Amino acid sequence: xxxxxxxxxxxxxxxxxxxxxxxxxxxxxxxxxxxxxxxxxxxxxxxxxxxxxxxxxxxxxxxxxxxxxxxxxxxxxxxxxxxxxxxxxxxxxxxxxxxxxxxxxxxxxxxxxxxxxxxxxxxxxxxxxxxxxxxxxxxxxxxxxxxxxxxxxxxxxxxxxxxxxxxxxxxxxxxxxxxxxxxxxxxxxxxxxxxxxxxxxxxxxxxxxxxxxxxxxxxxxxxxxxxxxxxxxxxxxxxxxxxxxxxxxxxxxxxxxxxxxxxxxxxxxxxxxxxxxxxxxxxxxxxxxxxxxxxxxxxxxxxxxxxxxxxxxxxxxxxxxxxxxxxxxxxxx
Amino acid sequence: xxxxxxxxxxxxxxxxxxxxxxxxxxxxxxxxxxxxxxxxxxxxxxxxxxxxxxxxxxxxxxxxxxxxxxxxxxxxxxxxxxxxxxxxxxxxxxxxxxxxxxxxxxxxxxxxxxxxxxxxxxxxxxxxxxxxxxxxxxxxxxxxxxxxxxxxxxxxxxxxxxxxxxxxxxxxxxxxxxxxxxxxxxxxxxxxxxxxx
Numbered sequence: 001x002x003x004x005x006x007x008x009x010x011x012x013x014x015x016x017x018x019x020x021x022x023x024x025x026x027x028x029x030x031x032x033x034x035x036x037x038x039x040x041x042x043x044x045x046x047x048x049x050x051x052x053x054x055x056x057x058x059x060x061x062x063x064x065x066x067x068x069x070x071x072x073x074x075x076x077x078x079x080x081x082x083x084x085x086x087x088x089x090x091x092x093x094x095x096x097x098x099x100x101x102x103x104x105x106x107x108x109x110x111x112x113x114x115x116x117x118x119x120x121x122x123x124x125x126x127x128x129x130x131x132x133x134x135x136x137x138x139x140x141x142x143x144x145x146x147x148x149x150x151x152x153x154x155x156x157x158x159x160x161x162x163x164x165x166x167x168x169x170x171x172x173x174x175x176x177x178x179x180x181x182x183x184x185x186x187x188x189x190x191x192x193x194x195x196x197x198x199x200x201x202x203x204x205x206x207x208x209x210x211x212x213x214x215x216x217x218x219x220x221x222x223x224x225x226x227x228x229x230x231x232x233x234x235x236x237x238x239x240x241x242x243x244x245x246x247x248x249x250x251x252x253x254x255x256x257x258x259x260x261x262x263x264x265x266x267x268x269x270x271x272x273x274x275x276x277x278x279x280x281x282x283x284x285x286x287x288x289x290x291x292x293x294x295x296x297x298x299x300x301x302x303x304x305x306x307x308x309x310x311x312x313x314x315x316x317x318x319x320x321x322x323x324x325x326x327x328x329x330x331x332x333x
Numbered sequence: 334x335x336x337x338x339x340x341x342x343x344x345x346x347x348x349x350x351x352x353x354x355x356x357x358x359x360x361x362x363x364x365x366x367x368x369x370x371x372x373x374x375x376x377x378x379x380x381x382x383x384x385x386x387x388x389x390x391x392x393x394x395x396x397x398x399x400x401x402x403x404x405x406x407x408x409x410x411x412x413x414x415x416x417x418x419x420x421x422x423x424x425x426x427x428x429x430x431x432x433x434x435x436x437x438x439x440x441x442x443x444x445x446x447x448x449x450x451x452x453x454x455x456x457x458x459x460x461x462x463x464x465x466x467x468x469x470x471x472x473x474x475x476x477x478x479x480x481x482x483x484x485x486x487x488x489x490x491x492x493x494x495x496x497x498x499x500x501x502x503x504x505x506x507x508x509x510x511x512x513x514x515x516x517x518x519x520x521x522x523x524x525x526x527x528x529x530x
Contacts (some may be wrong), residue, residue: 011504018478018503019379019422020485023415026375048511052460054479058377061387063369070365070391074398224363 013042017049067222121155124148125166128279128323130255135162138173139180142256144199145279167199169256172214187235187242190217196227197253200237207235210248212257218242252276260298260306267292267314267327278303280323288331289316364410365394372418379422389425393417463513467506474502 009032015021016029033039050057123133125143133141133149137156141149147166155161160180172180172191182189184200187207194214200207209216209227216227218235225242227233232245251273254260258277262270268290271282280303284290292314298306307318307325316329369390376386393414400413467475477488478499485503489496 007504007508010508011500014503014507015485015500016375016378018485019381021375021378023412023419026419027412027415030371045507045511048514049507051456051514052479052510053464054482056381058374059383061370061373061383063366066369066373066387066391067362067365069387070394073391073395219362222362223366 009038010045013045017046017055064222071222122148122150130279137175137178137180140171142169144168144255144276164198165200167197169195169197169253171195185235185237186220186240188219190219191215197256205237207237209233209235210253212248212250212253258298258300260296262294262296264293264295266290267294267310270294270296270310271327274303274306280325283324283326285326285328286331289314289327289329292332361398364397364414368411368414372414375415376418376422379419380425385425386422389418389421392421459514460510463510466513467509471502471506471509474499475506478503 009029012021012025012029012032016026021029033042046057049055121135123131123141123143125131125145125147127145129143129145131143133143135141135151135155137160139160143149144167147164147168149162149164149168151162156178160175160178161183162181163183165184170180170182170191172194180191182198184198184207189198189209191214194216195212196214196216197210197212198207209218210232211227211229213229215229216233218225218227218233220235220240220242222240223242225233225244227244230246230248232248233242234245235242250257250259250261254273255277260270260273260277262273267284271290275281294310294313296309296313298309310316310327311318314327314329316327319326319328372390372393373386376389377383380386380389396417397410397414464472464475474488474492477483477491478485483491485496485499488494489499492499
């Protein structure tokens with residue numbers, strides 16, 4: 001910052017602190033403060049300012065509380081126009097049904113078509129089952145075990161809304177006009193086109209969204225966050241709050257991507273990822289084996305191939321009985 | 334409020350797809366979280382009262398809600414909110430019945446600060462000394478603003494100078510005080526940050 005700018009912004013800051021800034025000046029200051037260095041300088045000035053006679057430090061308000069207070073004042077059905085069109089749509093649907101009624105009687109009665117928002121499609125996986133599913137808009141979903149995905153009639157025409165229970169990996173087809181939404185508890189996840197993993201069965205009881213490409217928006221009725229590539233969005237169901245973590249665990253979505261990146265992991269950690277992806281169980285005949293460290297990368301490899309590499313690296317043998325794989329070897333120091 | 338993505342007017346054929354699916358309500362909420370603190374800070378700088386500043390920001394957002402389908406461009410929303418907060422704040426100050434009381438409050442903070450430690454006393458003396466060393470014109474403007482609680486426009490009128498001159502003198506006062514009290518500033522960095530505006 002040159003000295004002219006410096007003088008200008010000191011004047012602007014002073015005017016702002018005096019409560020004399022016009023909206024345009026407050027906006028200009030706000031823009032200027034987007035720079036962290038400027039924000040730091042402003043904090044310093046503010047600290048001095050608050051010490052000067054006639055001044056007091058401003059209270060720090062609770063945004064969440066303020067939002068709740070505001071939300072309570074908003075009209076509950078703040079969309080009269082939409083309600084109207086919705087009612088007309090039902091009227092139209094009712095009219096069509098009335099018109100079709102004689103025809104329906106005439107033809108042999110068959111099961112009635114489901115109403116517009118009933119569930120049209122459900123895919124479920126049981127224990128140990130991993131199922132790839134492609135839905136009408138071309139989106140590829142890999143369902144992890146004990147998971148369910150549902151969507152309604154009108155999918156890909158009226159909306160692209162699905163409901164999820166459990167865990168699934170999504171590779172969403174790009175369509176800016178119909179955003180893809182996933183509802184899970186009271187959380188909504190919205191995307192345009194991207195790939196990411198959602199699970200609501202984390203050990204901590206949170207809902208996690210791991211974004212592998214593109215950008216995902218997570219929101220509830222009180223909060224919203226954007227989750228960029230290589231980040232994890234976390235919804236704390238207990239506290240009903242959303243936050244962002246700066247990393248993703250690529251190996252936790254290997255059941256769908258079939259890609260593993262083991263960077264100096266213990267054998268135990270690596271095996272846990274393999275267990276999740278291939279629905280198998282590992283057991284070590286020497287407990288010390290679990291603590292060995294290993295680095296490896298596999299893209300789209302079969303389980304026997306991966307086991308071969310592991311055995312060669314760790315100097316172990318593996319035996320498979322059903323879903324149980326026993327690793328035997330000397331272990332590490 | 335339930336945030337869902339309801340298509341609009343699909344039956345009547347007036348469907349403007351992009352607009353129909355624009356998540357206005359979600360955007361509204363995002364705006365709130367993005368600007369609440371800044372707008373509160375701005376309102377507070379004018380009204381110097383927590384409850385009033387909160388009311389002002391809330392009213393501004395309620396006004397925005399009524400206009401939510403017209404204003405959904407990022408820049409426009411922000412400008413609208415700042416302008417609304419500004420006018421509401423000025424109205425609040427104008428209508429304030431207890432205005433004199435507020436002035437007395439400022440004076441009280443200056444004349445008889447609450448129970449002081451020896452350090453506080455020393456600090457205050459340092460600050461007063463620093464104010465005393467300001468150039469006369471600069472000090473006059475500064476004192477009228479801070480001790481008498483006058484607005485820039487009122488000071489300009491009283492001293493028959495331009496508002497720009499008031500701005501320059503006030504900026505200069507703060508800059509000189511910062512230089513004089515540099516060690517205090519450093520001291521306060523160590524203490525808790527008060528956060529952004």
